[in-house]
Amino acid sequence: MRDDMIRTRQREIAAEHLLFKLIEYVESRDPGLLDFLEASLSHLGDPAKDDSKDDEGVREIARRMIAGARAQGTG
Template sequence: MSDAITETRHREIAVEHLLFWTMRYVEEQHPGLLDSLEASLDKLGDPTPGSDKNDHAVRHIAAKMIAGARG
C-alpha cells in the first residue's frame, strides 16, 4: 500500500472517530441533532460522476453512523 493511500485511510479513520464522538456529545447536550441528521439523509448523495456513483451506499454509511451514535 502506498504511503498516500495509507495516510488517506488513517485520516478517514481519525475523522470518522472524531465526528462520531462529536455527534454523541452534541446529542447529549442538544437532543434532536441525530433526528435532524437522519431527516437530512435524502439530500445526501455521491458526487462521483459515472458508473461508480452510488447514492444508496453513501446514505447507508451515514445511517449506520447515526445509528451508532444513538448507542
C-alpha cells in the same frame, strides 16, 4: 501510492472518530441532532460522475453511523 492509501485511511478513521465525538457531545447537551441528521439523508448523494456513483451506498454509510451513535447511548 501505498503510503497515500494508508494516509487516506488514517485520515478517514480520525475524521470519523472526531465526528462521532462531536455528535455525542452535541446530542448530550441538546438532544435531537441524530433525528435531524437522519431526516437529512434524502439530500445526501455521491458526487462522482462515473460508474462508481452510488447515492444509496453513501446514504447507507451515513445510516450506519447514525445507528452506531444511537447504540452508544447518544440518542
